[in-house]
Amino acid sequence: MGFDPETTTSSSQQHTPLLSNAPPLSSKLKTFANIFISIVGAGVLGLPYSFKKTGWIMGLVMLFSVAFLTYHCMMLLVQTRRRLESIIGFPKINSFGDLGYATSGPFGKICIDFMVVLSQCGFCVSYLIFISTTLVYLSSSSSSMFGLTPKVLFIWACFPFQLGLNAIPSLTHLAPLSIFADVVDMGAMGVVMIEDIFVFLENRPPLKTFGGLSVFLYGLGVAVYAFEGIGMVLPLESEAKDKDKFGGVLGLGMVIISLLYGAFAALGYFAFGEETQGIITTNFGQGMLSALVQLGLCVNLFFTFPLMMNPVYEVVERRLCDSKYCLWLRWLLVLLVCLVALLVPNFADFLSLVGSSICVILSFVFPALFHFLVFKDELGWKCLVFDGAIVLFGIVIAVTGTWSSLMDILST
Structure with missing residues (x-):
């Protein structure tokens, strides 16, 4: 599996259509907002339990190691695309899947498309699980209606509104929703952390610093899941107005998100110790402030849903609709995600499974592999050592982490 510019160029021109109507470009603020909301999701709510x-x-x-490695691999994708598009006559690369085709042919494209669809849909499944679980908890509802549990009813209540949001075609058009969701998310997480501090000062539960190697893979899977935006990097860079500053905007976003994640996870664990739940917000009581915070997080994930489904639409519309916008197909995918959310039993274990399997391969293995295939002649042995080490690390973690997560799920 090698990279041949001439062969790939002619082949890609047949399979990767150019955009006929260029989308409106995003300012640095809009780009930052979309980066922030595409990374910060339901995974952060499982971090305190992971720290436990x-x-x-x-x-x-x-957490910080995964953040650095994720940022490095995101930039490998950007650098690889820029290098390929600098070749005269090379077609525009619009997505992660296009990059897979350009470096590895049809097989590479199929692998990326398949995993992007699974991972992005997995993120959205977790959003619906959190929203429905939180609303059930807040409403203290245990009675069924029409033979449906409260969780099922809340998921179906979200469904018609998501149909409307997912009809929006462009990431740039979603940016105002992203900014609104970011503000709500930051406010809600800030209140949670302040509440954690007061609870910690009152309770001061016993804490452990190292859990041992037996839980290493579990924690790694949740951390990888938390930084869930690898499938969004190329679309976001494509729609950035100032592409030369994209790396800096992405880096700033990752630093802020990493510090926020670390504070949120540590304070959540410090507050409740061994009583920390899989979804940290369920540790709080039924007071008005707690309810507003949890509703704020639900609002954030509700408006993040269409943004995270965007790569899925890019894949299926390209393969089934010749890259044309298809409303009924988008609505069908939203329906399928809702149906899967009805079947998933445990939030925290689901995060670890998706993070350890699909997310590790997408976030680490493929970016390093594609970078090596394109830059190996320029960088020589250094490229082999650094990229090869990331590929090997990703494969080992994916295999062992997936097995460990499956054992945890099956044992419950």
Whole structure:
């Protein structure tokens, strides 16, 4: 599997159509907002529970290490696309899947498309699980209606509104919703962290620093899941007005998100210790402030849903509709995501499984592999060492982490 510019160029021109109508470009603020909301999602709510299992020092080390490696691999994707598009006559690369085709042919494109669809849909499934679980908790509802549980009813209540949001075609058009959701999310997370501090000062539960190697893979899977935006990097860079500043905007976003994640996870674990739940917000009581915070997080994830489904639409519309906007297909995909959310039993274990399997391969293995295939002649052995180490690390973690997560799910 190698990279041949001439062969790939002629082949890609047949399979990767150019955009006929260029989308409106995003300012740095809009780009930052979309980066922030495409990364910050339901995964952050499972981090305190992950720290409970791994210990808070081990959890912080893993979290910041994953953040740095994720940013590095995101930039590998951007650099690889820019290098390919600098070749005269090379077609425009619009997505992660297009990059897979340009470097590895049809097989590479199929693999990327398949995993992007699974991962992005998995993120949206987790959003619906959190929203429905939180609303059931807040409403204290346990009675069924028409033979349906409260969780099922809340998921179906979200469905018609998501149909409307997912009809919006452009990431730039979604940017105002992203900014609104970011503000709500930051406010809600800030209130949670302040509440955590007061609870910690009152209770001061015993804490552990290192949980041991037996929980390393679990914690790593949740951390990888938390930084869930790899499938959005190329579309976001494509719609950025100032592409030369994209790396800096992305880096700033990752630093802020990493610090926010670390503080949120550590304070959540410090507050409740061994009583920390899979979704941290369920540790709080039924007061008005707690309810507003949890509703704020639900609002954030509700408006993040269409943004995270955008790569899925790019894949299926390209393969089934010749890259043309297809409303009925988008609505069908929203329906399928809702149906899967009805079947998933446990939020935290689901995060670890998706993070350990699909997200590790997408976030680490493929970016490093594509970068090596394109830059190996320019960078020589250094490229082989650095990219090869990331590929090997990703494969080992994906295999062992998936097995460990499956055992946890099956044992419950």
